[in-house]
Amino acid sequence: MMEVKSEEKDESNERLWSWGAGTDGQLGNGQLQDEQIPQQLSLSSHSHISSLACGAAHVIALTSGGKVLSWGRGNSGQLGHGEVVSNMLYPKAVTSLDEHFITHVSAGWSHSGFVSDTGSLFTCGDGSFGQLGHGDYASHSSPIKVSFFVDQQVAGVACGMRHSLVLLKGCLLNQVYGFGSGKRGQLGVSKDRIKSINLPKVISGFEDVEIVGIAANGDHSAALSVDGHLFTWGRGFKGFEDSHIPQSLNSTLKFTKATLGWNHGLAMTGEGEVYMLGGNHLGVLSDLHSVCQANQLTVDSREANLEKVPGLDGTKVTDIATGAEHSVLVTDNGEIKTWGWGEHGQLGLGDADDRTSPVTVRVGYDLDEAASTRVYCGSGFTFALTKF
Amino acid sequence: MSYDDVEIEDMEWNEELQSYTYPCPCGDLFQITKEDLKLGEEIARCPSCSLYITVIYNMEDFLGDSNQNRTNKPLQPSKQQTVTVA
Numbered sequence: 001m002m003e004v005k006s007e008e009k010d011e012s013n014e015r016l017w018s019w020g021a022g023t024d025g026q027l028g029n030g031q032l033q034d035e036q037i038p039q040q041l042s043l044s045s046h047s048h049i050s051s052l053a054c055g056a057a058h059v060i061a062l063t064s065g066g067k068v069l070s071w072g073r074g075n076s077g078q079l080g081h082g083e084v085v086s087n088m089l090y091p092k093a094v095t096s097l098d099e100h101f102i103t104h105v106s107a108g109w110s111h112s113g114f115v116s117d118t119g120s121l122f123t124c125g126d127g128s129f130g131q132l133g134h135g136d137y138a139s140h141s142s143p144i145k146v147s148f149f150v151d152q153q154v155a156g157v158a159c160g161m162r163h164s165l166v167l168l169k170g171c172l173l174n175q176v177y178g179f180g181s182g183k184r185g186q187l188g189v190s191k192d193r194i195k196s197i198n199l200p201k202v203i204s205g206f207e208d209v210e211i212v213g214i215a216a217n218g219d220h221s222a223a224l225s226v227d228g229h230l231f232t233w234g235r236g237f238k239g240f241e242d243s244h245i246p247q248s249l250n251s252t253l254k255f256t257k258a259t260l261g262w263n264h265g266l267a268m269t270g271e272g273e274v275y276m277l278g279g280n281h282l283g284v285l286s287d288l289h290s291v292c293q294a295n296q297l298t299v300d301s302r303e304a305n306l307e308k309v310p311g312l313d314g315t316k317v318t319d320i321a322t323g324a325e326h327s328v329l330v331t332d333n334g335e336i337k338t339w340g341w342g343e344h345g346q347l348g349l350g351d352a353d354d355r356t357s358p359v360t361v362r363v364g365y366d367l368d369e370a371a372s373t374r375v376y377c378g379s380g381f382t383f384a385l386t387k388f
Numbered sequence: 389m390s391y392d393d394v395e396i397e398d399m400e401w402n403e404e405l406q407s408y409t410y411p412c413p414c415g416d417l418f419q420i421t422k423e424d425l426k427l428g429e430e431i432a433r434c435p436s437c438s439l440y441i442t443v444i445y446n447m448e449d450f451l452g453d454s455n456q457n458r459t460n461k462p463l464q465p466s467k468q469q470t471v472t473v474a
Contacts, residue, residue: 023436
């Protein structure tokens with residue numbers, strides 16, 4: 001239900017909108033300013049975007065033909081264009097990956113990851129915390145193959161603020177790796193405090209489960225098992241203590257997708273219900289004054305930190321996304337709803353106000369007709385990709 | 389209210405901005421200069437939004453630097469001890 005494939009549809013009936021923080025050109029509309037209402041982008045020059053990944057202020061787009069485009073901030077080489085640029089206002093091809101068919105992309109704060117159909121991993125951008133995984137702390141403006149994984153099949157990559165996670169396929173004993181900054185436990189590779197590592201290290205604790213999805217943002221990490229169990233590690237949510245090893249969320253719910261912000265996360269069930277990690281931190285920033293109250297709680301009560309997103313009245317949800325401090329979801333009747341921090345217009349509601357529960361965004365089209373709508377968040381901005 | 393408490397060792401020195409920086413959730417950077425730190429300022433602000441963080445650091449670490457540079461200031465009379473706190 002959630003993974004609607006629409007390759008058979010006419011791909012010219014694809015629409016892309018962006019809104020929120022835009023001062024690095026990350027909205028892809030040729031402007032260097034914030035936008036409080038959705039901006040429809042022209043897709044004529046670059047075809048068939050199948051998915052997006054959004055970082056601090058840059059965006060990586062993957063086409064259905066396995067090509068990669070990027071735009072926005074490029075001051076650390078995170079765009080992968082082979083040069084350091086302050087920003088790129090329009091989508092530009094990452095030509096050095098042309099000989100590969102890219103199937104998966106991820107954007108961290110200022111680094112980027114790319115996975116090819118043959119299971120190779122490439123990274124570029126800021127490497128000063130070891131988050132590129134090349135065994136040093138160098139930065140790169142072109143995607144470089146991570147040689148650590150040359151004999152393995154990489155299935156996915158997730159880039160956080162200063163760390164990266166990698167999921168391997170067909171490798172049950174060593175499924176998930178971490179590298180980069182580990183100070184808050186986000187690498188999950190050791191109970192001891194690790195400042196940073198620049199080569200991938202396996203994360204233990206997944207020997208008896210099959211991991212099918214990984215997520216990273218801020219100093220948080222998460223993994224989802226094939227039977228719907230959610231594991232989190234790294235910085236604790238809402239005053240909970242940090243965890244240096246993966247902790248299973250003690251819940252009977254079966255999750256199919258999880259996304260992370262800097263102080264919260266969202267998890268969606270197969271029934272289209274959405275839960276928020278981070279307790280009643282619903283307005284996210286609106287509710288900051290209560291953040292410290294849970295300090296005395298321990299990791300053991302992490303599951304108490306999960307609450308159903310209010311105001312949906314049983315409406316099923318088909319996609320979720322989280323920015324640093326805002327959240328987005330898509331309902332099965334095609335509505336895009338946002339809540340959280342709104343100062344840069346990242347909620348797309350025409351103002352800079354925060355919202356404590358989901359509010360419908362108007363994009364000027366009846367999305368009920370859409371075959372699929374997917375949403376993606378950068379730190380302070382949002383994208384919606386619709387196929388009719 | 390402060391968005392977060394961040395240790396100075398987790399901030400990055402940015403040559404271009406001449407400031408210590410840390411990522412802001414809006415996509416920009418929280419910034420604080422060495423001069424601010426010498427003065428005991430502990431708030432790093434983001435130029436793009438209303439958020440700010442509290443920087444955890446020892447003021448002494450920055451004052452030492454300052455004393456070396458302050459050649460135009462008269463030294464304490466006949467005291468050879470190193471000055472640790474202003």
